[in-house]
Amino acid sequence: MFFEVERTGTQVELELTGQWRALQITDIERALAAIDLPAGSTVRVGTQGLTALDLSGAWALREFLRRARGGGLEVTFSGAPPDQLRLLDETLASADAEAAAAAAAAPAAPSGHDPVLIAIGRYAVRAGADMVEGLAFLGRASTTFLGGLTSWKRLRPISVARHVYDTGITAAPIVALIAFLISVIIAYMSAQQLRGLGADIYVVDLVAIGVLRELGVLLTSIIVAGRSGSAFAAELGSMKLNEEVDALIATGVDPFEVLVVPRLLGLAIALPLLTIIADLVGLAGGGLLCRYLLDMPLTQFVGRVNYAISPSTFWVGLLKAPVFAVLIGLAGCYRGMQVRGSARELGRLVTVAVVQAIFFVIFADALFAVLFMEMNI
Amino acid sequence: MYPVLEVQGLVNRFGAQLVHDGLDMQVMQDEVFGIVGGSGSGKSVLLRTILGLQRPQAGVVRIGGSDITQMGAAQLREVKARYGVSFQAGALYSGLTVLQNVQLPMIEHLQLSAAALDELALLKIRLVGLSADAAGKYPAQLSGGMVKRAALARALSLDPSLLFLDEPTSGLDPVSAAAFDDLVLYLQQHLRLTIVMITHDLDTIFRTCNRVGVIVDRRMESDTLARIVDHPNPWIQAYFHGERARERLGAARGA
Numbered sequence: 001m002f003f004e005v006e007r008t009g010t011q012v013e014l015e016l017t018g019q020w021r022a023l024q025i026t027d028i029e030r031a032l033a034a035i036d037l038p039a040g041s042t043v044r045v046g047t048q049g050l051t052a053l054d055l056s057g058a059w060a061l062r063e064f065l066r067r068a069r070g071g072g073l074e075v076t077f078s079g080a081p082p083d084q085l086r087l088l089d090e091t092l093a094s095a096d097a098e099a100a101a102a103a104a105a106a107p108a109a110p111s112g113h114d115p116v117l118i119a120i121g122r123y124a125v126r127a128g129a130d131m132v133e134g135l136a137f138l139g140r141a142s143t144t145f146l147g148g149l150t151s152w153k154r155l156r157p158i159s160v161a162r163h164v165y166d167t168g169i170t171a172a173p174i175v176a177l178i179a180f181l182i183s184v185i186i187a188y189m190s191a192q193q194l195r196g197l198g199a200d201i202y203v204v205d206l207v208a209i210g211v212l213r214e215l216g217v218l219l220t221s222i223i224v225a226g227r228s229g230s231a232f233a234a235e236l237g238s239m240k241l242n243e244e245v246d247a248l249i250a251t252g253v254d255p256f257e258v259l260v261v262p263r264l265l266g267l268a269i270a271l272p273l274l275t276i277i278a279d280l281v282g283l284a285g286g287g288l289l290c291r292y293l294l295d296m297p298l299t300q301f302v303g304r305v306n307y308a309i310s311p312s313t314f315w316v317g318l319l320k321a322p323v324f325a326v327l328i329g330l331a332g333c334y335r336g337m338q339v340r341g342s343a344r345e346l347g348r349l350v351t352v353a354v355v356q357a358i359f360f361v362i363f364a365d366a367l368f369a370v371l372f373m374e375m376n377i
Numbered sequence: 378m379y380p381v382l383e384v385q386g387l388v389n390r391f392g393a394q395l396v397h398d399g400l401d402m403q404v405m406q407d408e409v410f411g412i413v414g415g416s417g418s419g420k421s422v423l424l425r426t427i428l429g430l431q432r433p434q435a436g437v438v439r440i441g442g443s444d445i446t447q448m449g450a451a452q453l454r455e456v457k458a459r460y461g462v463s464f465q466a467g468a469l470y471s472g473l474t475v476l477q478n479v480q481l482p483m484i485e486h487l488q489l490s491a492a493a494l495d496e497l498a499l500l501k502i503r504l505v506g507l508s509a510d511a512a513g514k515y516p517a518q519l520s521g522g523m524v525k526r527a528a529l530a531r532a533l534s535l536d537p538s539l540l541f542l543d544e545p546t547s548g549l550d551p552v553s554a555a556a557f558d559d560l561v562l563y564l565q566q567h568l569r570l571t572i573v574m575i576t577h578d579l580d581t582i583f584r585t586c587n588r589v590g591v592i593v594d595r596r597m598e599s600d601t602l603a604r605i606v607d608h609p610n611p612w613i614q615a616y617f618h619g620e621r622a623r624e625r626l627g628a629a630r631g632a
Binding site: 021022023025026029054055056057059083084087088091092094098099102241340341342343344345 | 500516
């Protein structure tokens with residue numbers, strides 16, 4: 001199909017025919033490999049029958065000629081060798097020379113340490129540097145914020161309002177729904193256990209204290225970390241890729257002032273508000289379940305909630321919200337600003353941002369729990 | 378000679394804005410055809426229509442004789458394997474190295490052994506004047522000129538006979554742009570390519586193009602380079618006889 005072979009004595013005549021194109025390269029290679037070349041024969045290649053020869057086709061021919069010449073055969077062309085072959089030779093000859101030069105200048109072999117040890121060391125050094133950079137990021141965001149306190153305008157109120165809307169108001173429905181479902185789950189599970197002890201009334205204590213102190217703020221923060229932490233990282237990351245951040249710096253605008261601080265501030269306002277919503281809906285869910293599962297009148301539920309909690313229960317939960325907000329915002333903005341180079345890097349850092357935001361939130365919550373316990377609150 | 382690419386009666390409209398209204402265009406084999414037009418005249422829309430990225434309201438786009446606007450996905454895939462495109466900003470896949478960028482169309486369309494894949498891709502990279510050193514780099518590590526060359530290497534990966542170049546020299550310094558023009562000419566002559574390029578660069582037009590199509594008033598006026606410069610349309614006159622063009626025109630006529 002791609003050539004005809006004619007053998008006369010030790011002479012092998014190879015007449016190329018048809019189209020030698022990239023799209024048929026596999027068939028061409030296979031057909032060429034199947035040609036039997038006995039030692040001592042001479043090969044004559046004719047190209048008059050070719051209707052098309054592209055570079056991939058020429059490459060396959062060149063590989064075949066190399067194999068023949070490597071086997072000690074004499075190869076000639078009847079007529080001029082095709083142009084494409086010469087182009088290929090020129091291109092590859094300069095490549096070989098360059099490769100030889102590169103090999104001569106190759107760096108020394110690496111040290112004989114255990115590769116696992118090297119990997120651990122690399123990771124540790126990178127993690128350490130990452131932490132220092134993260135702290136520097138926090139420091140810079142803080143000083144920019146403090147500097148912004150001197151004038152209302154420098155705090156970018158319009159931008160902050162936009163972020164309150166994006167991270168807070170649009171998140172309210174999902175936060176409310178999840179708070180409702182979680183408090184229903186707690187009430188339902190605890191009711192099953194406590195009923196056997198005749199202590200149904202403590203279901204109210206569990207729901208009220210659990211939702212207000214811990215679950216309201218924690219679940220809200222985790223949802224917001226997934227929603228807004230990723231949004232911050234993706235938005236800033238693509239701005240970095242598009243050189244928009246560089247454009248800001250070149251215009252003399254501090255990206256921390258217009259990008260980072262408004263996000264942190266907006267989230268620090270939005271998250272406590274969301275937490276209040278989550279608390280309210282959570283208590284409502286608990287009340288509803290008590291009414292229909294335990295036949296407890298709503299008045300009794302409200303009275304018991306009043307008895308079970310002190311004012312500090314609510315404030316302890318709410319106090320954590322702005323702290324979590326700053327942690328989420330920092331993880332998102334910091335990772336976003338680290339993006340450089342490629343779309344893959346953007347995806348990686350958005351993932352890192354969300355995972356770290358959630359980790360920071362839960363870790364900080366654990367610290368708060370210990371702290372409040374020691375303070376007897 | 379038969380037209381490799383033929384556009385007839387093309388109409389493109391976005392809402393109330395009419396971009397093309399009965400645009401005709403013919404590109405013959407072995408030509409370098411330049412598409413010229415003012416900003417917003419619809420050069421990119423024309424290219425997107427030819428590439429099948431955008432369906433026209435009316436008109437016919439024939440590549441190699443068959444109308445791509447009527448094709449199903451499988452047929453279109455076969456047509457696409459026969460042409461190469463280099464986008465204005467390179468459009469290199471940022472998560473892949475230059476070598477992997479060049480290999481991607483090969484992996485999708487050809488069945489090659491790993492060794493052949495590497496060799497053929499490196500060959501294309503060498504062919505556009507990049508060093509083997511650049512093959513392992515990611516697009517973000519390349520200079521503007523190298524991105525253009527890498528994009529060209531990827532466009533050449535399937536050895537197309539038809540090549541589309543969108544502003545191949547924009548953003549390059551005059552020396553690099555001239556080198557790129559020479560490269561395009563060299564490849565065109567050695568690989569017998571038909572090239573369709575969108576460009577604003579007068580140097581590129583006078584250096585490389587045989588024929589030029591100018592988009593004016595939502596249609597295309599096309600002719601050989603020597604004749605199009607005398608076209609009476611005021612925009613074409615302004616384009617080829619403006620302050621910046623006069624020098625080159627003299628040089629081109631003198632030659």
